[in-house]
Amino acid sequence: MIRCSRISKSFGGLKAVNLTWPAVEFEPGKVTAVIGPNGAGKTTLFHLMGGTLRPDSGTITYRGKRLDGLKPWDISRMGVGRLFQDVRVFERMTALENLLAAFPAQPGENPFYAVFRASHVRTIDNLNRDTAAGLLERVGLRGFENALAGELSYGQQKLLAIARLMAADADALLLDEPTAGVNPAMIGVLQSIIRDLGSAGRTVVVIEHNMDVVLAVADWVLFMDEGDIVLMSTPEDVLSDPGVRAAYLGM
Amino acid sequence: MNYVWHLLVLAILYALLGSSLNLLCGYTGLVSLCHAAFYGLGAYCSAILMTKAGLGFFPAALVCVVLTGLASLAVAVPTLRLRGDYFILATLGFQIIVFSTLQNWVSLTNGPYGITGIPIPSIMGFSFDSPLLYLLLTVIVCAPCAAATRMLVQSQFGRALRCVREDEIAAASLGKDVPRLKICAFVIAAALAAVCGVMFAGYSRYIDPTSFSVAESIFILSVVIIGGAGNLAGPVVGAAFMVLFPEVIGFIGLPDAVAANLRQVIYGVALVWLMRFRPQGIVGDYGFD
Numbered sequence: 001m002i003r004c005s006r007i008s009k010s011f012g013g014l015k016a017v018n019l020t021w022p023a024v025e026f027e028p029g030k031v032t033a034v035i036g037p038n039g040a041g042k043t044t045l046f047h048l049m050g051g052t053l054r055p056d057s058g059t060i061t062y063r064g065k066r067l068d069g070l071k072p073w074d075i076s077r078m079g080v081g082r083l084f085q086d087v088r089v090f091e092r093m094t095a096l097e098n099l100l101a102a103f104p105a106q107p108g109e110n111p112f113y114a115v116f117r118a119s120h121v122r123t124i125d126n127l128n129r130d131t132a133a134g135l136l137e138r139v140g141l142r143g144f145e146n147a148l149a150g151e152l153s154y155g156q157q158k159l160l161a162i163a164r165l166m167a168a169d170a171d172a173l174l175l176d177e178p179t180a181g182v183n184p185a186m187i188g189v190l191q192s193i194i195r196d197l198g199s200a201g202r203t204v205v206v207i208e209h210n211m212d213v214v215l216a217v218a219d220w221v222l223f224m225d226e227g228d229i230v231l232m233s234t235p236e237d238v239l240s241d242p243g244v245r246a247a248y249l250g251m
Numbered sequence: 252m253n254y255v256w257h258l259l260v261l262a263i264l265y266a267l268l269g270s271s272l273n274l275l276c277g278y279t280g281l282v283s284l285c286h287a288a289f290y291g292l293g294a295y296c297s298a299i300l301m302t303k304a305g306l307g308f309f310p311a312a313l314v315c316v317v318l319t320g321l322a323s324l325a326v327a328v329p330t331l332r333l334r335g336d337y338f339i340l341a342t343l344g345f346q347i348i349v350f351s352t353l354q355n356w357v358s359l360t361n362g363p364y365g366i367t368g369i370p371i372p373s374i375m376g377f378s379f380d381s382p383l384l385y386l387l388l389t390v391i392v393c394a395p396c397a398a399a400t401r402m403l404v405q406s407q408f409g410r411a412l413r414c415v416r417e418d419e420i421a422a423a424s425l426g427k428d429v430p431r432l433k434i435c436a437f438v439i440a441a442a443l444a445a446v447c448g449v450m451f452a453g454y455s456r457y458i459d460p461t462s463f464s465v466a467e468s469i470f471i472l473s474v475v476i477i478g479g480a481g482n483l484a485g486p487v488v489g490a491a492f493m494v495l496f497p498e499v500i501g502f503i504g505l506p507d508a509v510a511a512n513l514r515q516v517i518y519g520v521a522l523v524w525l526m527r528f529r530p531q532g533i534v535g536d537y538g539f540d
Contacts, residue, residue: 050424072423081424088421090414092481092536100407101414102425108407109427111435115402125407168425 002026002049002080002172002203007058007068008227009044017041017048018227019058026172026205031198033214033235034207036224037248042207043085045224046174049205050082051075062172077104081170085177085207087157091150095141095160098149099132100125102167128167135163140189155182162193172203179213191216211239211249223248256382260389260454262494264447267393269474269486270400271443276472277480277535278404279436280416285326285342286471288349289441291463292319293448295353298366298458308372312392312449316442323441327434346468353460365459372453385454392450396443401483403439412436413481473518477525479535488534493518 003025008018018041026032034042047053049060051072060067067075076082090098108114108121136142139159144152149160158181165173178194179187187210194217198204208214214221214235221238223231225247231238238244245251268290275281293315300311330341353360360366371380372388379388403409414422415432423429452458470493478489497514505513525532 052420052424071428072420073426073428076424076426084421084424088418088424090417090421092417093410093413097410097413101410101422101427104426106407106411109411109432111403111408111439114406114408115399118402118406121406164425 001028001063002067002205003061004045004049005059005061007045007048007055007060009041009048009053009055015227016044017055019045020228024222024229024232026203027220028171028203029198029201030219031194031204031206031217032220032222033218034205034222034224035209035211035214035238035244035248036230040224041227042224043176044227046082046176046205046207049075049174050080076168076170079169079171081165081168081173083158083161083165083173083175083178085180087154087161089149089152089157089160089164091148093149094146095136095149095152096129096132096145098160098164099135099167100128102164103128103131104169132163132167135166136160138166139163139193140186155186158182159186159190162190166193166197170202173197173205175204175206177207177209179208179210187213215239253382256386258495258498260382260386260450262490263386263389263393264450264454265471265474265490265494266487267396268444268447268471269478269490270397270483271440271447272471273475273480273482273486274400274404274412274436274440274443276475277482277485278409278412278416279433281331281433281437282339282472283342283437283440284339284465284468284472285346285349286440286444287463287465287467288346289319289323289444290448290451290467290471291349291353291460292322293445294452294458294463295360295366295448296445297449298369298452299359301370301452302366302368308370308449308453309374312446315449316445319445319448320438320442323438324434327437331430331433331437343465346465350460350464353463360460363459365457366452367457369452369456369458371456379453389450389454392446396446400443404483408432408435416481473522475532477521477532479532482532482535485532485535489532492521492533 003023004019005023006019009016036042048055049067051070055068062078062080114121136145139162141156141159149157152160162178179190182190191213194204194206206217218235221233221235222229223238223244231241231244272286275283296315296318297311300306300314326345330338333341354363371378373379379385411427411432414427415429419429474489474493475486477492479485500510500513
């Protein structure tokens, strides 16, 4: 469970995130969608939880341990994974390498092991290779193993980034607009992947603008505006709220 | 024949210098302009230890590599916080500091006069005193270094370095300790450059600061860029081209004054032409952005 307590972050006096709630909790086994207009602070909230930004005040905990103040790689090693809005695949590496790089606890990343325990390191890599091939197939990228990630289409890069996150085996996933730019057929695949991650007991948080996707995957919805959470409820309740309909959905 | 062995020794040293710099600029995406400084630290350190402290070649080499590694760590920790162009400027600054020190700390380095009388490397009474024997020694010392470099770049470590090169934020979000990886790459590259410095000092038996100037750093960077960055064969091809090609011009029989200048012109044209039409170098697969 990720728990955010009264966190705030300002950029040049402008409050990007200012959660006034004593505790916002993201529970394991549930998919929580974060919705809200552009500039509401959704992505900044992810930056704070992922460690790329530090909150000015407040605390963030994961399984009871403080996350705020930790470096992004420490947070990742605790089991919190991120999908970036701008995908951020490793462009001049192949799709397979993108996945292989993501596996947790790779001893060969220590140069000493890489040279003096080379065969051990290679064995681990070969095991990971099979898992990686399976994940590529899962997201519909079979046959693209040796394609450079930068040469894939935007939608394919998004799928690759999701497969990469699955390779990282994160227990909590922060997904920033996973379906934006993905074709309708693959959106269905993504929805089932997101649902499966949730029902496998992982903590899934999704920023999403596509309300069909929100209705399909989310157990719980947070509506954010001007840096704070305005409403927390079930997808049906939030989407039928007159305030949300007027301010965000334009109805 | 001795002349051929001489060229091969130089080509091997530049191939290893290029390969070590390639760890930084090809794999980690960090362009450094102070590689000649570490090369020079290795050379001077071994020359001083052998001539003044009377150490043997191999013990001196070991001490040099460790000391240069420590020096590079001291440079890496503050400078690797800098991004892109600022990092390049910081390495340039370090290069100039080292060059000025070699030039001006006369009591230790003998300043611009350089250090003469560096003993011929020997092991258990066997002296590597001909170009062919020195070539053998160069291969014995450099081959394991090259093998280790190859293992590093092909391992998970090398892959993590490439992740850092491609996208630091994404790499960090996948559990890669970005500063630590950069520091490791920087220190390993410097230690390998020191090995080359030791080999150079033992070979030429006379060193002066001009061999380790900014121009030399740029020359080593050219080896990587012309051969191809981010690729194991690149620096080897680059070193062969940069070291052997001028000799070909020598055979044409131009007057020395013309030949020396022509070399510079050809290097310049080669660099400009490659940047325009083949930014990934002769055999490389990664172009500088």
